Amino acid sequence: MKILIVDDTNTDRLLLKMYLLKLGHQVVEAVDGEQAIIQYIKDANELDLILMDVQMPELGGFEAVNKIRSIQESRNLEWVPIIFLSASAEADDIEEGIRAGGDDYLIKPIHQKVLSAKMLAMQRIADMRHRLILANNVLEAQASTDHLTGILNRRALETVLDREVARSKRFASSFSFALFDLDHFKRVNDEHGHDAGDYVLAEVVKRVSEGLRSDDALGRVGGEEFGVLIVNCVGKTAKEACERYRQLISEKPFYYNDIEMNITISVGCVTFNVKEDSRESIYKKADVCLYEAKRLGRNQVVY
Numbered sequence: 001m002k003i004l005i006v007d008d009t010n011t012d013r014l015l016l017k018m019y020l021l022k023l024g025h026q027v028v029e030a031v032d033g034e035q036a037i038i039q040y041i042k043d044a045n046e047l048d049l050i051l052m053d054v055q056m057p058e059l060g061g062f063e064a065v066n067k068i069r070s071i072q073e074s075r076n077l078e079w080v081p082i083i084f085l086s087a088s089a090e091a092d093d094i095e096e097g098i099r100a101g102g103d104d105y106l107i108k109p110i111h112q113k114v115l116s117a118k119m120l121a122m123q124r125i126a127d128m129r130h131r132l133i134l135a136n137n138v139l140e141a142q143a144s145t146d147h148l149t150g151i152l153n154r155r156a157l158e159t160v161l162d163r164e165v166a167r168s169k170r171f172a173s174s175f176s177f178a179l180f181d182l183d184h185f186k187r188v189n190d191e192h193g194h195d196a197g198d199y200v201l202a203e204v205v206k207r208v209s210e211g212l213r214s215d216d217a218l219g220r221v222g223g224e225e226f227g228v229l230i231v232n233c234v235g236k237t238a239k240e241a242c243e244r245y246r247q248l249i250s251e252k253p254f255y256y257n258d259i260e261m262n263i264t265i266s267v268g269c270v271t272f273n274v275k276e277d278s279r280e281s282i283y284k285k286a287d288v289c290l291y292e293a294k295r296l297g298r299n300q301v302v303y
């Protein structure tokens, strides 16, 4: 475990540190409540436990924990279990500590055996938390991913777009957004089957991904329709980027079980106007351009 020890008395802190290191834990130290709060904010994601002295000058242990719990709430930081260490065995003190947000209370001097037993219990909690965090990360990744192609789904792309719109307004910088749709894709399914269609969708994503720069974002916004956030790129250059995507699809045929398929896409592209656009408006504008590209005969870019 990674454990934060908070104690103003050097000897207490060092002794505790020695015990914990011997038990195989990793230790970070703070000498008062203020420092503890700073450490917590910095390390909330990695800390498994905080051992908090109660009697400290300036900010005492109870107040420090109170603050840590409210910062945890307001900034949405990770919960970390906290155990108080105190010379006082008063029932009132124990109650106050737990009410302040502590999870346990040990009375100094702390017996080495008691400490190692407590660490065993805390290790179980830490393991459980790690499993929860992992499961949560997996769920979050799944919720933002399109399963067939592995790229962002519509919701996730909208989130990325919202972030870019906000960034753009803040820094008065711009970006471009493109929507593309496979041409006559229904025919692929009708002529070669749904599996061939699925294969083409995944391949299209692979090819277009090769044409993206690292900060660009590609998402699947519908069945055979995709959105691309093209960052730091406006006007003619954005149109050229779309032209590149189009060519990556049309330049060579797709092969699925010896079936050769020629696939094309139509692309609608717009540059974000910092003064008047919103996520909804550029989406709509890109859709109008895409529709125009279809109307003009498909396999082309309309900017």
Ligand code: GH3
Binding pocket: 148, 181, 182, 183, 184, 185, 186, 187, 189, 193, 194, 195, 196, 197, 198, 201, 222, 223, 224, 294, 298
């Ligand atoms: P257009 O050039 O006007 O876009 O013609 P289109 O045939 O591509 O458009 P239409 O909207 O008529 O048909 C889209 C097709 O995309 C119909 C649908 O079955 C297919 N499709 C949508 N999602 C998937 C998918 O996940 N897998 C497969 N294989 N096909 C899909």
Ligand code: MG
Binding pocket: 007, 008, 009, 053, 054, 055, 056
């Ligand atoms: Mg003290």
Ligand code: MG
Binding pocket: 181, 182, 183, 184, 185, 186, 224
């Ligand atoms: Mg289509």
Ligand code: MG
Binding pocket: 181, 182, 224, 225
């Ligand atoms: Mg479509």
